[in-house]
Amino acid sequence: MENQIVKYLLNEATTEDLDALSDWIMVADNEWIFEEFVRAHYETSTAMNEPDTDKIKEALMRRMKKDRSVFRRRNFRSFMKYAAIGLVFMALGYFYHQNQVGRSVSDKLVSKKEAVTITLDNGTIETLDPLTNRKVKDAKGTIIGTQNGSKLTYRESATTFAQTNSRKQLFHNTINVPYGKRFDVVLSDGTHVFLNSGTTLRYPVRFVRGKNRNVYLTGEAYFDVVKDTEHPFTVHADELAIEVLGTQFNVSHYPEDQNINTVLVEGSVALRTNKKNDKSGEGTLLEPGFKAEWRPADNAIALENVDTDIYTAWMQGRLVFRNTPFQQIRQALERKYNVTIKNSNKDLDEQLFDATFDIETIEEVLESFSKSYAIAYRIEDNEVIIE
Secondary structure, three states, rough: HHHHHHHHHHHOOOOHHHHHHHHHHHHHHHHHHHHHHHHHHHHHOOOOOOOHHHHHHHHHHHHHHHHHHHHHHHHHOOOOOOOOOHHHHHHHHHHHHHHHHHHHHHHHOOOOOOEEEEEEOOOEEEEOOOOEEEEEOOOOOOOEEOOOOOOEEEEOOOOOOOOOOOOOOOOEEEEEEEEOOOOOEOOOOOEEEEOOEEEEEEOOOOOOOOOOEEEEEEEEEEEEOOOOOOOOOOEOOOOEEEOOOEEEEEEEOOOOOOOEEEEEEEEEEEEOOOOOOOOOOEEEEEOOEEEEEEEEOOOOEEEEOOHHHHHHHHHHEEEEEEEEEEEOOOOOOOHHHHHOOEEEHHHHHHHHHEEOOOOOHHHHHHHHHHHHHOEEEEEEOEEEEEO
């Protein structure tokens, strides 16, 4: 792998080299190898005694992703256009300069580290380490699922439903995904749920014959529901119920948002509310390519034809904003990067922006807004303060 790192730095890496190096460097156990390599090859050249290897690694990863996408988009094999070694030297020089001029720790932005957790039916809370593969057991020690990295699978056989006991009692688990993380859950019926940052999902460990499939969501998730006409699938988000048979859709229901959005990619869904003044009858039907926005204040559902890719881009780690108020943008940034952003400019929160972010760090995102829209900010005590 050291040879592949050298090939990359010397602009001699192929697409296959980039893929292999990208996969290798994402493994936590390889971090110390990379750090020792960086120290050995750059310490004397940059006159730094303690290079910021984390920053260098992040820069290298972002560059590899960018260059790899260029290869695939243009479909040609050649050496990379830019000298990565120059990028690393510049990064080292920049951080060295910042340290030399006496930049304090409080000026640096560090994302808070929180763990994905699962609450079992008996109230026990366990941590789901995304670098771990293991069996998940219930309070009695029975295996109920398998964790493979950032994916937890409850499905154990081709049988859609399992008979739990003579009483057909449902036992629930709850997964909590903190800011800065994402996680996947495959339910016992095979339904795949992709959970975004800051999301909580409560669901049965096993679905039971004769009972509808009900899950409870706070946050944002993309559902790929297995079709079963005898057991409708319902997502409960606050007082909104989204009923489906088999389909793919995205639901956004964060506590800080005034409204709940449902975007349908495939199939069909019906939206109903539990409010007493709900006169929707059979519910509001949603067609593919449309977004339904439920406003709890007046119990109204507004339909709009949208580009569904914008609302599902988070699944690929992207943030896409179109005609979006800045308040929603900074809240999305807080969730993705697990940072705190305070805004003293209340008029700014109402302004609308178009923006797309992919592999950028939070610092690069902030600089982009600062340069493009003259938004002034400072970092103080690990918080972003917009003035």
